[in-house]
Structure formats: C-alpha cells, structure tokens
Amino acid sequence: MSAPPASSSYNLARVLFLSLTAAIGGFLFGFDSGVINGTVTALQEAFNASSLGTGFNVASMLLGCAVGAFFAGTLADKFGRKPIMLITAIAFLISAWGSGASGSSGEFIVFRLLGGLAVGAASVLAPAYISEVAPPAIRGGLASLQQLMIVLGLFMAFLSNYLIANAAGGASAEWLLGFQAWKWMFWTEIIPSLLFFGAVLLIPESPRYLVSDGKRTKACAVVSTICGPEEAEKQVQEIEASLSGNEKPRLSHLINKHTGKIQPVLWIGIFLAALQQLVGINVIFYYGAELWQAAGFDESQALMTNVITGAVNIGSTFVAIALVDKVGRKPMLLFGSIGMAVTLAAVSYIFSTGTIVDGNLKLTGGFGIAALIAANLYIVSFACTWGPIMWVMLGEMFPNQFRGSALAFCGLVQWLANFTITMTFPWMLKAMGLSFSYAVYATFAVISVVFVMKMVRETKGKTLEQMN
Numbered sequence: 001m002s003a004p005p006a007s008s009s010y011n012l013a014r015v016l017f018l019s020l021t022a023a024i025g026g027f028l029f030g031f032d033s034g035v036i037n038g039t040v041t042a043l044q045e046a047f048n049a050s051s052l053g054t055g056f057n058v059a060s061m062l063l064g065c066a067v068g069a070f071f072a073g074t075l076a077d078k079f080g081r082k083p084i085m086l087i088t089a090i091a092f093l094i095s096a097w098g099s100g101a102s103g104s105s106g107e108f109i110v111f112r113l114l115g116g117l118a119v120g121a122a123s124v125l126a127p128a129y130i131s132e133v134a135p136p137a138i139r140g141g142l143a144s145l146q147q148l149m150i151v152l153g154l155f156m157a158f159l160s161n162y163l164i165a166n167a168a169g170g171a172s173a174e175w176l177l178g179f180q181a182w183k184w185m186f187w188t189e190i191i192p193s194l195l196f197f198g199a200v201l202l203i204p205e206s207p208r209y210l211v212s213d214g215k216r217t218k219a220c221a222v223v224s225t226i227c228g229p230e231e232a233e234k235q236v237q238e239i240e241a242s243l244s245g246n247e248k249p250r251l252s253h254l255i256n257k258h259t260g261k262i263q264p265v266l267w268i269g270i271f272l273a274a275l276q277q278l279v280g281i282n283v284i285f286y287y288g289a290e291l292w293q294a295a296g297f298d299e300s301q302a303l304m305t306n307v308i309t310g311a312v313n314i315g316s317t318f319v320a321i322a323l324v325d326k327v328g329r330k331p332m333l334l335f336g337s338i339g340m341a342v343t344l345a346a347v348s349y350i351f352s353t354g355t356i357v358d359g360n361l362k363l364t365g366g367f368g369i370a371a372l373i374a375a376n377l378y379i380v381s382f383a384c385t386w387g388p389i390m391w392v393m394l395g396e397m398f399p400n401q402f403r404g405s406a407l408a409f410c411g412l413v414q415w416l417a418n419f420t421i422t423m424t425f426p427w428m429l430k431a432m433g434l435s436f437s438y439a440v441y442a443t444f445a446v447i448s449v450v451f452v453m454k455m456v457r458e459t460k461g462k463t464l465e466q467m468n
Contacts, residue, residue, distance in 0.1 A: 030153025064116020336385025
C-alpha cells in the first residue's frame with residue numbers, strides 16, 4: 001500500500017514549537033548523560049571509590065534509565081504524554097541538585113538513579129509525542145530533533161564541564177561559594193530542567209492519546225492548530241479507524257493474540273535499540289576524558305577533545321535532519337553501519353600500536369592525532385545515521401495500538417545495552433586494553449550491517465496509521 005499524499009498545508013511554526021518543547025527532554029537526556037564525563041576522576045577522589053565502584057557511579061544512572069524507559073511508555077499510554085513529561089522534568093531538577101550535593105557514593109547513586117528514571121522517560125516520551133503531532137512529510141526531520149537536542153545537551157555538558165574545570169583549576173578544585181567544581185557541573189542542569197517544566201505546561205496532550213482516551217473533540221482541536229479543521233477531522237477519523245475494535249493500549253498488546261508470540265515488528269525495534277548501543281558510542285561520551293588521557297592527552301586536552309567531538313556530533317545530526325525525509329531511513333542506517341565498522345576497526349588498530357607507560361597507553365608518531373580523527377569519523381558515521389534514525393524509527397514504526405508499550409520495551413533494551421557497555425568498559429580497558437575494546441564494538445557494527453540489509457523496512461512517507 002503506497003502512502004497517501006501528505007498534507008501540504010500545516011502550521012510549521014506550531015509543529016516546531018510542540019516538537020522542540022518535547023525535545024527539551026532530549027536536551028536534558030544528553031546533558032545528564034554527558035555531565036558525568038569530566039567528573040569521573042573527581043568523583044573517584046571525593047568518594048574514595050575503586051575502579052569497579054567508579055564504573056557503577058557512572059553506570060548507575062543507566063539502570064534508572066532502563067526502568068524509566070520501560071514504565072514511562074506504559075504510563076504515558078495510561079495517563080497521557082504530557083503529565084508524564086511534567087513528572088520527568090521534576091525528576092531532572094531533583095537529580096541535578098542532589099547529584100551535586102551528594103557527600104558519598106551511596107547518596108550520589110540514589111540521585112543518579114532518579115536522573116536515570118528521567119532520562120529513560122525522556123528517551124521514549126519525546127519521540128512518541130513528536131511522531132504523533134508531526135505531519136508525515138516532515139516527521140523524520142522533526143523526530144530527528146530528539147537526537148539533535150540530545151547531542152546539543154551532550155555538547156553543552158562537555159563545554160560547561162571544560163569551562164568550569166578551567167575556571168576552578170580542575171574538577172576537584174574549589175570554585176564558587178567554596179564548593180568543588182564537579183558539584184557545579186551537575187548544578188548547571190537545574191536551569192534547563194526548569195525550562196522544560198515551564199514549556200511542557202504550554203503544550204497540549206498528544207491527539208492520538210486523546211482519541212484513544214475517548215476525547216475526540218479535544219483531539220480535533222489540537223490537530224486543527226496544526227493543519228486546519230478539515231484536515232483535522234480527516235486525521236482524527238483515520239486515528240479512530242486504526243483503533244477501531246481494539247482495547248485501550250496496554251503492555252499485553254505486544255503479544256500477538258492469534259499466535260501467542262511477540263509482535264514481529266517489536267523484534268526489529270529491539271535489535272535497533274540494542275545495536276545502537278553495542279557499537280560503543282557512549283564509551284566516548286561517558287568516558288571521553290579518561291579515554292583520551294589513556295591515549296596520552298592531559299586533562300585539559302582531553303576535556304577540549306570532548307568539546308570537539310560534541311561539536312562534530314551536532315554538525316552530523318544536522319546532516320541527518322536534512323537527509324532523513326529525502327534519502328530514507330534504511331539507506332542511511334546501512335551507510336552508518338558500514339562507516340562505523342570501518343572507523344572502529346581503524347581505531348582498534350591505532351590503539352594496538354601504542355605502548356604501556358606507567359600503566360597507561362601512550363601513542364607516538366602522530367598516532368594520537370590519527371586516533372582522534374578516526375574516532376571523530378566514527379562519530380560522524382553514527383550521528384548522521386544510527387544516532388537520530390533509531391529514535392525516528394522507534395517513534396513511527398509501531399502501530400497506534402501499542403506504540404507506547406513497544407517504545408517502553410525497546411527503551412528498556414536500549415538502556416540495558418547502554419548499561420552493559422558502560423559497566424564493562426573500565427574492566428575491558430584495564431584487563432584487555434583499548435584496542436581489544438574497540439575491536440568488540442567494530443564486530444557489533446559489522447553485525448548491524450547484516451541486520452539492516454536483512455530485517456529493516458523503510459518507513460519514509462507513511463502515516464502512523466499505515467504502520468498498522
């Protein structure tokens with residue numbers, strides 16, 4: 001079945017406002033994920049933590065992310081997207097304050113777990129909300145705003161960490177009001193958390209949720225502000241038809257009632273979510289400062305390298321936004337998989353040429369710069385493709401009947417894969433070295449090439465109702 005012609009008449013300013021507001025959750029997702037980068041050594045000193053304990057300080061948030069992603073989708077199907085986004089904003093705020101105020105590893109982990117709940121919730125709520133208010137013709141680009149805001153959040157976390165550490169003379173040094181610099185790195189997040197809460201108060205509920213909740217008139221009113229009354233009536237009828245004869249969305253709909261097995265499309269989402277993390281992208285974003293210091297950079301150079309990689313990430317995401325609705329999802333995923341496999345293999349080889357000095361890897365003869373170039377080409381390959389497009393596809397590939405629940409389950413898988421990679425990297429770095437670690441990530445990139453070729457189907461230009 002071919003896609004119907006997309007409506008040529010829609011209020012772009014309105015759609016952008018709604019999408020950008022939801023995507024502020026993505027900014028906080030990125031900031032909260034990236035702020036730990038640059039504080040790891042200071043936290044280890046402040047809490048007198050072991051290597052394993054430090055790994056858990058970093059990765060503890062990801063357990064919260066897995067739980068938050070899982071429950072946010074199902075709660076959003078039950079209570080609506082907007083109320084859960086408001087709760088998410090409050091959780092970000094409390095976590096930002098508490099992480100900086102913590103005086104022990106245990107206390108820090110509690111607040112990072114809360115932040116993880118918020119990040120996990122934002123990771124599924126933003127793409128769901130954006131896909132449900134965006135016209136099909138520009139849905140891919142608008143859904144990519146989620147990833148753009150994630151990488152903007154990462155970049156701002158890297159930049160603020162760098163500026164604060166430089167101003168204080170190091171992450172462990174005292175800064176404003178006598179507090180250590182690493183505390184201010186976390187407290188900076190309070191500002192966007194308040195912005196997110198205020199902005200969500202101004203947006204309406206998702207029209208597809210309103211229809212599923214029996215609030216047809218309100219759904220028509222919301223859609224009318226986007227594309228006018230006539231088109232709104234048509235879209236609401238299509239939504240009603242897609243839900244006709246079905247119960248209100250719930251988690252059990254992930255099981256096909258005729259076969260008793262998991263819905264086939266859910267398996268595609270699960271592999272998309274897992275592979276996006278198993279290629280090791282967040283090792284660079286969570287452990288960037290430690291990684292580059294292990295490759296021979298000093299602390300200041302390593303923090304500046306984080307800023308550079310963050311800028312590359314942002315620029316590449318703009319490329320994805322420009323191309324996703326023209327080129328399509330599947331070709332871009334395939335290009336990204338091949339690019340990541342090649343660049344990760346190159347990084348692994350470059351690190352294999354280093355020598356160990358005082359327990360640290362040292363690259364000589366220009367290999368340090370070569371590693372930096374190869375790593376940034378890897379980021380380009382990821383950020384142009386898998387970074388945003390995984391979220392685009394998860395937001396649009398599932399039918400109305402179980403979109404929230406499917407996003408919840410895929411979000412759970414994505415964050416568990418993220419946790420696994422994040423927890424194992426310090427151990428792999430110490431036991432096997434950088435070269436072996438990146439060879440493992442390169443292997444998963446090769447697997448993703450086969451997966452995209454064999455399993456992924458194009459969703460460009462289709463309405464959400466056609467996903468049924």
